[in-house]
Amino acid sequence: MAAELTAHQLIATHRPTLDQALETIRTRAYWSPHPEHPKAYGENGSLSLPEGKAAFDALLGNRFDLDQPGTDDWTGAEVSPYGPELGITYPHPDIDTLLPAMRAAMRAWRDAGAEVRAMVCLEILSRISARTHELAHAVMHTSGQAFMMAFQAGGPHAQDRGLEAVAYAYVEQARTPDNAEWSKPQGKRDPIALDKRFTPVARGIALLIGCNTFPTWNGYPGLFASLATGNPVLVKPHPRAVLPLALTVRIAREVLADAGFDPNLVCLAVERPEEGIAKALAVRPEIKIIDYTGSTAFGDWLEANARQAQVYTEKAGVNTVVVDSTDNYKGMLSNLAFSLSLYSGQMCTTPQNLLIPRDGIATDAGAKSYDDVVSDLAASVNGLLGDDARANGILGALVNPGVKARLEAAAGLGEVALPSREISNPEFPDAVVRTPVIVKLDGAKPDAEAVYLNECFGPVSFAVAVDSSADAVELLRRTVRDKGAMTVGAYTTSDEVSGAVEETCLEECAQLSLNLTGGVYVNQTAAFSDFHGSGGNPAANAALCDGAFVANRFRVVEIRRDA
Amino acid sequence: MAAELTAHQLIATHRPTLDQALETIRTRAYWSPHPEHPKAYGENGSLSLPEGKAAFDALLGNRFDLDQPGTDDWTGAEVSPYGPELGITYPHPDIDTLLPAMRAAMRAWRDAGAEVRAMVCLEILSRISARTHELAHAVMHTSGQAFMMAFQAGGPHAQDRGLEAVAYAYVEQARTPDNAEWSKPQGKRDPIALDKRFTPVARGIALLIGCNTFPTWNGYPGLFASLATGNPVLVKPHPRAVLPLALTVRIAREVLADAGFDPNLVCLAVERPEEGIAKALAVRPEIKIIDYTGSTAFGDWLEANARQAQVYTEKAGVNTVVVDSTDNYKGMLSNLAFSLSLYSGQMCTTPQNLLIPRDGIATDAGAKSYDDVVSDLAASVNGLLGDDARANGILGALVNPGVKARLEAAAGLGEVALPSREISNPEFPDAVVRTPVIVKLDGAKPDAEAVYLNECFGPVSFAVAVDSSADAVELLRRTVRDKGAMTVGAYTTSDEVSGAVEETCLEECAQLSLNLTGGVYVNQTAAFSDFHGSGGNPAANAALCDGAFVANRFRVVEIRRDA
Incomplete structure (x- = not known):
């Protein structure tokens, strides 16, 4: 068959890209051959x-x-x-x-x-x-x-x-x-030799x-x-x-x-x-x-x-962020606010449960109570999404009526720390655009557990009050083991707490992002470098x-x- | 803990062996660090x-x-x-x-x-x-x-x-x-950078x-x-x-x-x-x-x-050898005789069904009828096992009474071309030692199919008369697809037949040994070079x-x- 594209042409064109990809999955450094800027096209x-x-x-x-x-x-x-x-x-x-x-x-x-x-x-x-x-x-x-x-x-x-x-x-x-040419010595006799051919075959x-x-x-x-x-x-x-x-x-x-x-x-x-x-x-x-x-x-x-x-x-899984302490309170809040808002929380990697000690946390901006953290996070989300044009660019639209129904039901699940807001999209007036809701729950209450231990896909997060960071780590373990997680996040300045969270993620097989305060978010993974899911907890088998x-x-x- | 063996010592001792093993699974050449001769120990x-x-x-x-x-x-x-x-x-x-x-x-x-x-x-x-x-x-x-x-x-x-x-x-x-240190360029701004740690964790x-x-x-x-x-x-x-x-x-x-x-x-x-x-x-x-x-x-x-x-x-699977033609009739017979005899056929890789055209095959020793091939193979087995001491050294003992029962029942399944013989073991008089049986079956008869398409583990082989080599290949395909196979063998001097057998093995995912007439047998695989099973047919999933x-x-x- 006279192919328009010969193997020779294809190899000449693409082999260097493959070689760079092979190298990058070994080093797991940053690389992409695909431009990220619209004007590059x-x-x-x-x-x-x-x-x-x-x-x-x-x-x-x-x-x-x-x-x-x-x-x-x-x-x-x-x-x-x-x-x-x-x-x-x-x-x-x-x-x-x-x-x-x-x-x-x-x-x-x-x-x-x-x-x-x-x-x-x-x-x-x-x-x-x-x-x-x-x-x-x-x-x-x-x-x-x-x-x-x-x-x-x-x-x-x-x-x-x-x-x-x-x-x-x-x-x-x-x-x-x-x-392969296989030749096995036989002492003084001639070696025995086989020609072998190996072919990868599809399933x-x-x-x-x-x-x-x-x-x-x-x-x-x-x-x-x-x-x-x-x-x-x-x-x-x-x-x-x-x-x-x-x-x-x-x-x-x-x-x-x-x-x-x-x-x-x-x-x-x-x-x-x-x-x-x-x-x-x-x-x-x-x-x-x-x-x-x-x-x-x-x-x-x-x-x-x-x-x-x-x-x-x-x-699906239930993604958790353990909030123990931080040396960059503002960075933590803005990072989390973006993670909760991006694509209206409709990512399998979006955090759902924020575990916050009921006695509050230590930060570079002083001690913050549980209520402080929740209201400051709510304010950070409001700041991020305060401008409608910007909000539309971050949130997108709700993908289907099921997400909208879950969002609306969330307000009845506990005390609403951040109500969802309807945003109009001037270009697409029929788009259903909503800011995320944050609901307060007491982790110690059994009826609350039934809420936060189920996946609530969409722009819904739970600020779960826990007794201590040790309690948070134990809840994290239970969540990953029983419900699975695509992502885990943690904020802490304590080696003891970070060690406990790391050990939990290693033992329960979950991918962990620690102290992200800049331009990388817990819900994003980069090809060639980050693994998306672990294949070792119930959220994904690969x-x-x-x-x-x-x-x-x-x-x-x-x-x-x-x- | 004060370990008697430190990591350093272990690496100094064993890393070269690991490196050689890593190299050999890539080249699939012959290698072993473990001596095969009793006197090497x-x-x-x-x-x-x-x-x-x-x-x-x-x-x-x-x-x-x-x-x-x-x-x-x-x-x-x-x-x-x-x-x-x-x-x-x-x-x-x-x-x-x-x-x-x-x-x-x-x-x-x-x-x-x-x-x-x-x-x-x-x-x-x-x-x-x-x-x-x-x-x-x-x-x-x-x-x-x-x-x-x-x-x-x-x-x-x-x-x-x-x-x-x-x-x-x-x-x-x-x-x-x-x-890994991951650093993603951000145009004129500072790159965003992450430190990443990767840990293999057990399941x-x-x-x-x-x-x-x-x-x-x-x-x-x-x-x-x-x-x-x-x-x-x-x-x-x-x-x-x-x-x-x-x-x-x-x-x-x-x-x-x-x-x-x-x-x-x-x-x-x-x-x-x-x-x-x-x-x-x-x-x-x-x-x-x-x-x-x-x-x-x-x-x-x-x-x-x-x-x-x-x-x-x-x-378990049903292992097949297609016998189409050979330029080394004697080598083929002795190779097959050994394959059938080794460990009394109690290997998952031992051939069970020998598919032989009912009109006979071409060989370097002239045309051989179906009956010639079967009786010559029987003679070759008898020659191999004629001496009791040598027979004991090849056959070993029947592993359990189930094997013995199957062997005894085999004589009733068709015309016996080679009867099983009881061999005494002077050193271990209670050992149950038996030579293999070869039973003739007509592949075209439906009641025969019910016999040869089931695994009969032990020293039992079926010489299945088929209409043609093409018929043999089709039966091979059906056997591998429905029953699985750890090994497939074929003897042929025809490019057409070898091509058809190879294609069948590639499509049905079975490991093929072609024209073995020397000191390597279809039922043996060498580590680092041969794959034991394919994981792609019903005999094994790995x-x-x-x-x-x-x-x-x-x-x-x-x-x-x-x-």
Whole structure:
């Protein structure tokens, strides 16, 4: 087949990027090949912000064709959290036609080898990067993220996570050589010798079940880890957030075809309203890998029922910040205020429970009572979000009515330290924009525990009064062990307390951010350096991204013969 | 604590060995630090053959004390397949005392770090190596292996597999640095910077469920992979093969104590007759990893029920050899004869089904009919085992009455091409020694399929007449897909047939040996080079040993703070 893109061209273009990624996952220093500034786009074939907006607008109200086999219907009912209906319909799959077509694509993809697969993945990421502004609008109008966040998290940061997965996948496959000559001495006799050939082989078809809030950021690691290890990937987006992954699938199919591979290595499965296609797909014998981000209930169901597949889940947890003491009270408050506000607290990494000693804490600004800390934090949030334009840029919109309902119910759960405020968005008057609520709870009261030990996804935090920092650490331990946590934060100037928090996080397997007072927030992780989740507590059974995330997506077949 | 062995000493002694192991799992060339010749032992503190025998004899009829916490009884009823009762009793655990003691040992082991853990594991292996002759007798008199096999497979080869697991575990943990300084440029502003610390943390207590036939060879990979990644290991031996693992546990505990660690990092759990302790242990919440070798039924049960644990299983499969053609008929016959005879076919890797075209095959000795091939193979087995002393040295003894019963029933399954012969063992008159049986079956007959598509563990092979080599390949595919296979063999001079067999093995994920006619046999795999099992077909969900076998035995916890 005369491929438009040869392996040689792909390697010449992308091998240096892969090598830098391989180096960075070893050093875990800062690096990204994907620019974070909107103005960095618009040249060398990439779309500028207005071009990306125009490309997005052109998709609205139309069929999104992918030229996939087995399309038996068109479906789609996305409504932007900012108000407008997207009006896009997508191919609905006849699974019994689509899955065999995907399997038929596997052999050539396997025979291409790990390096070429990595190069094709990097070309896909490169073309995604060029259309970052188009994807940013797609992410914004499906997740409700504010534009800058949709641009950064949905664009370069998601692409970084995809590239990270490709790097792990490559290094994991390349650790075994393609060939070996094995020669075993036999004393005075001739050695016995074997020629051995080693081939990484895919497990089967991978299913990616996308989420509503971060369709690309949470989707790319699994997608690229599976594809780079030889598995076709069937992408099942969240019905409210189809477009970002549909664009991704379209780009992947274009690149695969240009490189001479079967585009059916990446396909889209969009469901009809209430169809629940994920459940049916997850137990199909052809599906050997599942990546899932979403509710604990369905994640647990997948782990229990999709027994024919390797299942990687990111579910929900209860994220805790221990507030013991600080030498930068103002920095702590502003850091926490931003963490609680960003994307209206709709991140799986947003802190939920702030554990504060009821007798108060020591700070560089003097002793602060529990009430002081809570009201100062409330004031800090109010300061951050006091200007409506700025607030809109940080909060984005509530992603769905469930979040709004939880927010409204939160006011009845305890004493409200910071009420939620409705903010209007002049550009999108139908957007539901709300500032976060902070509710006071007494950690010692059993009825309060039933509240704060459950995940309350959205802009709701609990300021939990605890007896002491030791009490806080014990509650932290119990929370992580029983409920899981994607993140843990702590503020303390005490070596004893930091030691106890660190030991707890090591023993209960949670990622810890200590004394963050600057421009990094507990809810943000950087690809190539930070692990997202640990895979060792109930919030997630895998971390993004590490060796375990990729090593079992393929197996190695050895063919040996007498030399 | 004043350790007898310091980290410094351990690193000076063992780091070069680890480095060589790390290099070898990359090149997959031949290497072993463990001598394969009985006479290589007896100096530098290692036991000679008579010393090993004497050490073994001294254990017989006595209590085997380990000074473990929570011993509530003494139990043990091992009888050598060669006849004698061992008369050894072992500590029976009170699990509710033992498991907490094991957990208490974890923190210091974690804090030691990956390199020191690897060094301690290598010291354990080194002391095991010095006692290879003692272990060889223990393996012989629990598995029924002949002495040379018990010595080699139970000694150096098992130690190689343990070392291989340590190497994989080390490289997997060391891929993430202990520390990173992360600094992200912010244009004209100061960069934002974080100090990051990464710690590999264990999952919890690992349970090793040993098997009867290869207690050390199949046990060491899981034991050392778990221990090297920070997990305490509870060893639950097969009740008929306790001693080899009990000796291993004793040595491990001695080394751990000498190195200043809690010996309870490695403990033994021996069950009372019919107690079924593995089932109870497997679902304990403290048990986070399980390594298992044994029947498919219990392996499937573990995978379905021990949901709190990572479960690594090696179960059973139906191993196939496709016989299409050969340019070395004599070499093929003698190679196959040895494969069928070694340890009375009681290896999970022994071929069961020999698929031979009913119209015969082409060979360098002329065309051979199906009947020729089968009778020539029978003659080759008879030649190999014609001398009783030599036969005893190859066959060993039947490991248990179940194997004997299957062997006896096999004669009724079809036309017997090679009857089994009873061989007396002058040294051990009570040993049950039998030559293998070969039974002819017609692959086209449905009632035959019900026979050859089930695993018949022991010295039973089926010469299955097939319509053609293409038919053989299709049957191979179906066998691997439905029943699993630890090994596949093929003999062919045809590129078309070898291509079809290779493609089948790549697609169905089975390890293939092609045209072996010399001193390597399909049922043998070498550590550092060959993968034992693929982890991708029903015979096993893991391969010994690869990245996936170790990567999920630990997680990495990150602690980050403002720089």
